[in-house]
Every structure is written in structure tokens, then in C-alpha cells.
Amino acid sequence: MNNSYLIILGFNSSLPNYNYHPTSQLLFIKNNYFLIDCGEGTQSQILKSKIKLNKIDYILISHLHGDHYFGLISILSTYQLLRRQKQLTIYAPRGLKQILNINFKWSRTKISYPIKFIYLTSLKQKKIFENKDLKIYTIPLKHTIYTNGFIFKEKKKLKNLNIKNIKMIKEIKIKDYLKIKQGYNFKKKNGHIIPNNFLTYKSPKPLSYAYCSDTKYYPNIIKYIKNIDLLYHESTYLHKFYYYAYLRGHSTSISAAKIAMLSNTKKLILGHFSNRYININIFKYEAITIFKNTIIPKILKKYYI
Ligand SMILES: [Zn+2]
Numbered sequence: 676m677n678n679s680y681l682i683i684l685g686f687n688s689s690l691p692n693y694n695y696h697p698t699s700q701l702l703f704i705k706n707n708y709f710l711i712d713c714g715e716g717t718q719s720q721i722l723k724s725k726i727k728l729n730k731i732d733y734i735l736i737s738h739l740h741g742d743h744y745f746g747l748i749s750i751l752s753t754y755q756l757l758r759r760q761k762q763l764t765i766y767a768p769r770g771l772k773q774i775l776n777i778n779f780k781w782s783r784t785k786i787s788y789p790i791k792f793i794y795l796t797s798l799k800q801k802k803i804f805e806n807k808d809l810k811i812y813t814i815p816l817k818h819t820i821y822t823n824g825f826i827f828k829e830k831k832k833l834k835n836l837n838i839k840n841i842k843m844i845k846e847i848k849i850k851d852y853l854k855i856k857q858g859y860n861f862k863k864k865n866g867h868i869i870p871n872n873f874l875t876y877k878s879p880k881p882l883s884y885a886y887c888s889d890t891k892y893y894p895n896i897i898k899y900i901k902n903i904d905l906l907y908h909e910s911t912y913l914h915k916f917y918y919y920a921y922l923r924g925h926s927t928s929i930s931a932a933k934i935a936m937l938s939n940t941k942k943l944i945l946g947h948f949s950n951r952y953i954n955i956n957i958f959k960y961e962a963i964t965i966f967k968n969t970i971i972p973k974i975l976k977k978y979y980i
Contacts, residue, residue: 679704679829679882679980681905683972684720686946688911689742695974696720697742698947700907701731702884704827704980705808710734710750711825711886717746718753724975729759733804735811736767737888738822744771748778751786759788766803768821769794795823800899814899816890819924824888826900829881834858840873847874882980885940889947891921892930897938905980906940909947910958928958932965943969944978 680703685696697714701724708731710717721728728750736744744767754763765771772792779786793803795813804811807830814824833856841847846863847855855861861869883903887896890909900906908931912920920927926934928945935943943966948955955971962969972978 679884680977681884681907681944681980682724682726682977683907683944683946683974684717684724685714685974686948686972687714687742688947688949689740690950691715692950695948697745698888699746700886701726702827702886704882704884705806705829707733707809709811709827712737712743712888713746713750714742715745718749720975721750728753729757732761732763734763734765734767735825736765736771737816737824737886738818738820739768739770739774740820740889743888747771748775751775751790752784754788755784755786762789762791764791764793766793766795768823769796796821812899814885814887814896816888816896817893817924818889818891822889824886824890824896826883826885826903828883831881832878834871834875834878837873837875844869844874884980887931887934889924890926891924892917892926892933894934894937897934900934900938900940902939904941905944905978906935906938906942907944907946908934910945910962911947911949913952913957914961928961929965932962932969935966935969940966941968944972945969946972 682701684699687695687697696716698712699714699717700711702709710731798815801813803813810828812826814826816822816824847861855874858871860871884905885900885903887908909926910928910931911925912927914927914929917927931945945958959969959971
């Protein structure tokens with residue numbers, strides 16, 4: 676069963692908005708919680724989500740504009756108050772550690788749990804995380820400062836054997852099982868081919884999620900996010916402000932929809948709306964003219980990938 680989900684904790688852009696919080700998301704995938712960006716107020720949003728703060732072991736920061744990380748100091752301080760012991764890993768552009776250390780120095784806060792900083796500096800795509808189930812890569816974006824998106828990809832699992840059918844083919848020995856689990860057909864001595872789908876059960880397709888933080892329209896990213904299941908792409912302005920958006924390193928609803936369409940994404944979530952717009956549903960009305968499966972997220976709702 677698929678139990679990977681995304682919770683949007685906030686999707687507002689940089690100016691404060693009465694109704695919405697700045698950017699932050701919580702992704703649960705393969706038994707890990709990943710906090711992606713951490714705008715002001717993220718901590719209270721996590722409390723509202725009922726996810727335990729201490730379950731988060733990885734935080735990924737796309738760039739060092741305040742609306743994407745100003746909530747971090749409070750979370751790290753709370754971990755200290757809660758006497759966190761386990762390691763926290765933070766992926767971020769260079770400079771974040773110095774910013775945090777100045778705060779901790781002058782507030783005389785001693786952080787006693789281990790924080791591992793992994794600095795992102797490359798302008799090319801990099802793999803930044805891998806375990807037995809999951810890989811995470813950066814998505815180099817084009818904003819006004821150094822910025823990355825992130826793509827989370829489940830690994831392909833070995834197929835389960837259909838033992839009942841396997842037993843019908845006497846030539847198959849235990850030593851052949853691994854190849855069959857990997858998806859290979861079985862070739863008998865007489866040259867007859869037993870197709871793999873007779874010998875195995877269908878395994879679920881590995882899931883993928885891409886987070887495209889602040890960026891101008893940048894079709895170069897399409898090659899990184901081909902055929903993904905769920906795409907979040909910023910959409911700060913409506914399309915009549917395309918050139919204004921482009922100059923300010925942001926995208927429009929149509930730009931985001933084009934990226935979704937050209938990358939053959941299954942579902943698109945829009946966000947990072949400028950607070951000049953009272954009715955954010957108009958972003959959807961524009962986007963669906965290009966890409967039908969577009970949604971305006973509801974804060975704290977679980978979106979299963
Ligand atoms: Zn920004």
C-alpha cells in the first residue's frame with residue numbers, strides 16, 4: 676500500500692499574509708520525515724499537523740531567502756529544550772551554519788545534539804541522499820540567489836516470487852530466484868522462454884516527488900523531473916505578469932503548468948502565491964488551460980503521492 680504523503684505547511688511568498696504561512700512542507704516517504712524549507716511559523720504548523728517534531732531527522736533548505744528558512748532557529752532551539760539526542764541532518768546552501776551560530780552565540784544557546792550540515796554548492800544536479808529505499812537529488816533552479824529544488828525517488832524493489840508457478844517449472848533452482856526477482860525471464864534448456872510475469876507478482880511502481888522552489892521559468896529542469904508522480908512548482912504571479920516574474924526570478928501559473936506538461940508529470944501542486952492575490956483559485960483556472968491535473972493546496976491536508 677502506498678503510504679507516502681506530502682503535507683503543505685505553508686505556501687505563501689515573502690510578504691506576510693493573514694491567512695497563509697510562508698513556504699514549508701513535510702514529506703513522509705519510506706519511513707522518514709523530510710522537512711522541506713522552513714519559513715517563519717513552521718514549528719506551530721508542524722504542531723497543528725499532529726506529526727511529532729522529533730520524528731524529523733532531515734531538513735532541506737532550498738535557498739537563503741528568509742521566507743524559506745526563518746522558522747529554523749526556533750525548531751533547532753525547541754529540539755534543545757526537548758533534549759534531543761539524535762542527529763539532525765540539514766542540507767542547505769553555504770552560509771546557513773554561520774547565520775545560526777551567530778544567533779546561538781548571542782542567545783547563549785548551547786546545541787548539544789549533533790547537527791550535520793551538508794552544503795549544497797553545485798550548479799549541476801547532485802545526489803545528496805541514498806539509503807536502501809530512497810534517493811534524493813538536487814534540482815538546480817534559476818532564482819535571484821543560489822537555489823535548489825529536490826527530487827525524491829523511491830528505489831525499484833525486487834519482485835515477489837510466485838512460488839506456486841515457479842514449482843511448475845522443475846528446472847528453476849533457488850540460485851535462479853534473484854534473477855527472477857530482478858525481472859528477468861527464465862530460459863529453459865530447450866530454449867523455451869518462461870516470461871517473468873508468470874513467475875512473479877506485479878510490484879508497485881516506485882514513487883517520486885519533485886519540489887521546485889523559487890525559480891523563473893526554467894525548462895532545463897524538465898530532464899530531471901520526467902514522468903514524476905507529483906510536482907510542486909512555484910507560481911508567484913498570474914501569467915500577465917510573466918516578464919515581471921521572470922525578472923524577479925519567479926514563475927507564473929502558466930509557466931508551472933508548462934513544466935508539468937512537458938515533464939509528463941501526473942499531478943501538479945501550485946504555491947508561493949504573491950499576497951497581491953486575494954482569490955488564489957485563479958491560479959488554477961489559468962494553469963488548467965495547459966495542465967489539467969493541477970491543484971491549489973489546502974494547508975495541512977495530506978496529499979498521497
Ligand atoms: Zn526566494
